[in-house]
Amino acid sequence: MSEAPNYIVKGATGDWEIVVGLEVHAQVTAKAKLFSGASTEFGAEPNAQVSLVDAAMPGMLPVINGECVRQAVRTGLAIDAQINKWSRFDRKNYFYPDLPQGYQISQLYHPIVGEGHLDIELDDGTKKRIGIERIHLEQDAGKSVHDLHPSMSYVDLNRCGCALMEIVSRPDIRSPAEAGAYVAGLRQLLRYVGSCDGNMDEGSMRADVNVSVRKAGQPFGTRTETKNVNSVRFIMQAVEHEARRQVDLIESGGTVIQETRLFDPGSSTTRAMRGKEDAHDYRYFPDPDLLPLVFDDAFIAQCRGSLPELPAAKRARYESTLGLSPYLAAVLSAEKETADWFETALAATAAKVGQPVTEVALRVANFISSDLFGALKKLGKEIGDSPVSPDALAELLALAADGTLSGPLVKQVFEAMLETGEGAASIVEQRGLKQVSDTGAIDAAIQTVMDANPNKVAEYRSGKDKLFGFFVGQVMRAMAGKAAPGVVNDRLKALLEV
């Protein structure tokens, strides 16, 4: 893979390089919480999705949700990581009102997933491999609301105990753009795997951004950790601002201290946490309420078997096997839902047309990426709620392939399909939009046009070939676009040449 050109922060004393590592917290897709049977659904009344276990009532005990284990393993396999058949949960001890137990159940010493990696691609096409140190399972905390009362904070434990995967990258990231590409790529992968919905505005995915700066060739500088940044753009801004701040600080004679910071989306800056407590000492130790988490190769194989084709593989296949351009391949594989939609429509079209998928792929791909995406954008809909189904699209494209519909008619019928939700064939039938190839009708139309434009006929016949296009347009208009273009061409030539 080619090295990306180094991102540089220009300082008064020279160029600085930045070093970034990301800890992404991704909420695991599961109905119930990691250690309790309460629901994980977003948006309920405060404390309505809280069990006595989540509220850490005296004597309550955790019992693990197997689905969360499965999702973590599947995610690990998707980043080519080592899967640890023996792992264990540790308690991370600290006090905070949204942490009822006074500890978070997490995995420090023996995480479920070991080393893996994610390959990213920047806008300029440069590719880079980002190392992933580990993925561990842990509990999410609750939420404190600070603006409902002048002197009190309010605590809602609904999110408390939801399963998170903490995906820890190596400090391999060297620019805001790489940070953005990494998070976007990770989000895409998790959504493909189905282990996290990636809804960043609902907090399903958020990153702790570790940034340090150094002069080229120097060892790592002291890093700061900016907590819970919840959009790709904000993550890039946090990296950029924090790097600049550190360079300015060092160059003005200060020192970077290892601290926890917060990102302020309003000003795109970071600031030290005000309620900063004494240096953290989390006193990790194995959770004695839980036994080791153990599974076998058969379980891993089952997880592997349940993985879909992953985005990188899919994109490569679209290019090499289906012959799509890199652009189309990227667009159609960006989201699993889009890719699934495309592949369903592709298979259906090929079947209806009676040609191999490789023959029709480009047509289907082009139609989806231009016409369908355009229409969905106008309607403000996702591909999942498209008013036209993949099958219906296949029917439309088949009518184009067999000559029933001309290019303009295809667009017309598609519009009607979007409006009415009806199938292409029935719209063609009802509205009489079938392409006309009958020479009698076409000849009659040509004659009418010729009769109405005697001067143009004469000009054409005297050698002004360019007028041929004019006659085609007139005839098509006369026939309301339904005439088969090939027949019109042939007949026009014959009749004008007489």
Added chain:
Amino acid sequence: MSVDSQTVRKIARLARIAVTDDEVPGLVEQLNGILGWVEQLGEVDTKGVEPMASVMPGNMRWREDVVTDGGIQDKVLANAPDAASGFFAVPKVIE
């Protein structure tokens, strides 16, 4: 290793237990007494010994991913020293 008054204050802070100045000397003495006594474990040769991972041998059972709990806001809040509008209330937290 022995603890001094500064260490005792630091531990008390970590454990979120307020200690008065009067209490510190006594705690220094008691903690040192206990820690000095448990330190005899250092003399046991534990090379190659795995720390006990679970008391009884066995692996963890897994729950099915089914919603079986929740919807008990009243029970959750029943013993709260301060609650309002379905939330637990605490003195303002500044981030």
Added chain:
Amino acid sequence: MSALTDLSLAEMKAGLDARQFSAVELAQAHLDAMAANRHLNAFIVETPELALTQAKAVDDGTRSGPLAGIPLGIKDLFAVEGVQTTAGSNILKGFVPRYESSVTANLLRDGAVFLGKLNMDEFAMGSSNETSAFGRVISPWKAKGSDAELVPGGSSGGSAAAVSARLCAGATGTDTGGSIRQPAAFVGIAGIKPTYGRASRWGTIAFASSLDQAGPMARTVTDCALMLTSMCGFDAKDSTSLDIPVPDYAAGLTGGMKGKRVGIPAEYRLDGMDPEIAALWDQGIALLKAEGAEIVSVSLPHTKYALPTYYIVAPAEASSNLARYDGVRYGNRVTPAGGNVHDMYAATRAAGFGKEVKRRIMIGTYVLSAGFYDAYYTQAQKVRALIARDFEAAFEKCDVLLTPTAPSPAFAFGAKADPLAMYLNDVFTVPASLAGLPAMSVPAGLSASGLPLGLQIIGRPLDEMGVLDAGLAIERAAGFSTRP
């Protein structure tokens, strides 16, 4: 009807079955005894209405089961729905759980009648019941020729005093390092801690999760067996619960020792051992030998490290388990004027926890803190593995182990003011706790001062039956019948 309270649990069961008396009469007899013995301070909460309602339902035939109508006391560590549950701590004063612990739910399923919540050392940390926020429990026993009040042992001191004083037929206890066995020995009753994982910990307030086990305390081994069968059983809500069927212990009990090998661990014969204790132990050995057991000498080389190991592991777990008592969701909150939320935590916990609890939280916090974790906690868990290994090796040579339960008879209040002196009470009980083994104490004799002394039987994992059988053999042979 004071005679009713003198019956053993098994006799009460038979009497109820034969309708010699009603469950309400039986409950009332105990409630009367409780009222007459309030000076013992055994109960934190008495639940006469609950008891009579439950008893009436037994008499009506709407409640039944193997323990139908049996009046029990419940250690205040078990959540009983709708009844204040405090773990003997100020921080939980007024806490009323909206849930039932699995152990008490099992007892209710089997028809038991709950007389109230029993006093205990705060959060089960103590061996004398002097740390309770609800005042000390007084043993019903007095030394010969002395009027000094004695400790009932701890932490299940309320349970021990109540059973011994005939305020209940039996009681639940919990044992983390000896909290069932040592108080049972101090008051001349029987008590068994089952194998770790036999009794569910769900709904029982945690002290040290890897050590805590519930078990019964009663006046006879058979009574313990009856309660144990009911209290134990697989519980999907506790990840450490063993999914292994629980035998009917009372039905299987024979007391037969023929062909059984009884191990005597050499390392338990401590330097400077109280000669009375040594004599009692020798007497126990002789009794079992007379019953047909083969006596074998075994070695548990890491015995002397058990207590220091325990006093790292248990406080470490406790420091974390007790972090939830922060005044946010339940319990008593103290907010200093102008203080932030962290000041609230510190003030709440300073006011809510007693001295011993604070001490252990601080020890636990220290041994887990950065830079010390490996030297203390990891080393302790390694030594713990060695201690468990010692037992495994010993059980290749014998079926059960016989040891004294406690190094001394009950002592007077304030006699062990130094924490370390107090911790030494558990020197014989802690090793089995660390290894998760079933162990019981049975009354086996009296000290020269006329105070009860107990012998401990330790069994292989899951061999509660073997432990109970040896206990019954000692009970029969020793013929302990003295009462306070």
